[in-house]
Amino acid sequence: MKRLAKWRLISLFAILALVLSGCSGERFVSALRPAGEVADMQYDLMKLSTFVMVGVIVVVMIIFIIIFFRFRRKDESIPKQVEGSHKLEIIWTVIPILLLLILAVPTVATTFHLADVSPMEKKNSKVLTINVRSHLYWWDFEYPGQKLVTSQELVVPTNEKVYFNLKSMDIKHSFWIPAVGGKLDTNTDNINKFWLEFDDKRANEAGNLFYGKCAELCGPSHALMDFKVKAISRDKFDAWVTAMQGIKEPQKAQGDLAVQGQELFNQSCIGCHAVTSENKMPETARTAPNLTNFGDRSRVAGILDHNKEKLKEWISNPETYKPGNLMTGKYPKMSDQQLDALAEYLMGLKVQE
Incomplete structure (x- = not known):
């Protein structure tokens, strides 16, 4: 039963590793799928360190297996003692130094290259x-x-x-x-x-x-x-x-519903959100995201699908989606008609067709 329990645990971890290995592959959020010069260099360093570590493990395991079978104790005699062997001490001192150099030289060189912002x-x-x-x-x-x-x-x-x-x-x-x-x-x-x-x-x-x-x-x-x-x-x-x-002034709303939304925005939202690309407010006064090109974006609040329904859900209760955010409680609760109008206006803020 104990062996069966161990095999179940090993199988569970193996399946979990297989599932996790497929995470985020299609969305290019993995450091193991480099898409630029910096990522390439960092990936090369990861591969180098991995090869060195795996190489050390393989060599140690081979030596262990050889010693295990070749020098098994067969009688009561005491084997030859090798304390103080200068040859062995030099070997196991020099090899780690060489491995450190193999890792350190490209790492330091890459670090200085990436730090060059001159x-x-x-x-x-x-x-x-x-x-x-x-x-x-x-x-x-x-x-x-x-x-x-x-x-x-x-x-x-x-x-x-x-x-x-x-x-x-x-x-x-x-x-x-x-x-x-x-x-x-x-x-x-x-x-x-x-x-x-x-x-x-x-x-x-x-x-x-x-x-x-x-x-x-x-x-x-x-x-x-x-x-x-x-x-x-x-x-x-x-x-x-x-x-x-070209967006130096707030864009004019298109359509009656969007016009209502713009009026609502000017009453409730414009104190925090800018809708001009230049945004002359000092950075310390920018308390909320700039919405100039909101209609061109691919996400609402960085995490939700970019459509009117999700936008209305976010405006209705941002705390549900981002606990601790600073938008919660900054404006009065809105009716469904107000949410429709505000969503219509915001989704129309586009700078490119």
Whole structure:
């Protein structure tokens, strides 16, 4: 019975490992499916360390098996003692040193390469720099060179380095796009800097959409602090920037229901949410996501399907979907007609057809 129980437990773990190995494969959220230069380098380091560790285990097991069978005790005689063998001591001292060098040299070289953000710090630099600001539980993305601000969905060009300034506006979070590289903490008292590069071919395979997460435990909705990354060609990125720069004033609602929604938005929501891409408010005053291009997004609140029904559910009771969020209780309860009107207006906030 004990043996049967052990085999059941082993079978359970084997099935669990098989199931978990298939998680997130289609959505490009795995660090084991690299989609950029940084992710490639980190993946190569993971493979190198894994090969070294597996190699050590294999060699040790082979030596163990040989010794187990070859030097089994057959009589009462005492085997030859090898204490103080200079040859053996040199071998088991030199081999770990060599293994450490094999791991340390590429790791240190890669670390210094990934830490090089000098291009973004040069005067009149032309590289794309994005200021990432983390909040409970959403993300703010500012493009200072383009004078744009957006939220929850990061838009970047492919096949070029994109530089990031990371900071938190409340508590410690961590910016991570598993398939492309990272992660790096966002702190309240300093700005962390790094760069990523998004591979065009693998972006196309992923439908030009990657998934980012907060990788630092930050509260009850930590696991729901997601954001999306649209990786598109430079031409399409420039077109997106041009379209966004054209939204200097709130877009006019189309249709009677949307007009009612805009009036409701101006009464209840505009104190926290901006609907212009430039968003001249200082970053410390940005208490809620920018909604300029809300209709173009792929998720509501970063986690729900992007449709009117889910949007109305989110507005009705955000605490149900993101416990501890700062939107709960900021506006009066709305009727079904008000929710329909507000959803109609918000889903119409689009900058590109």
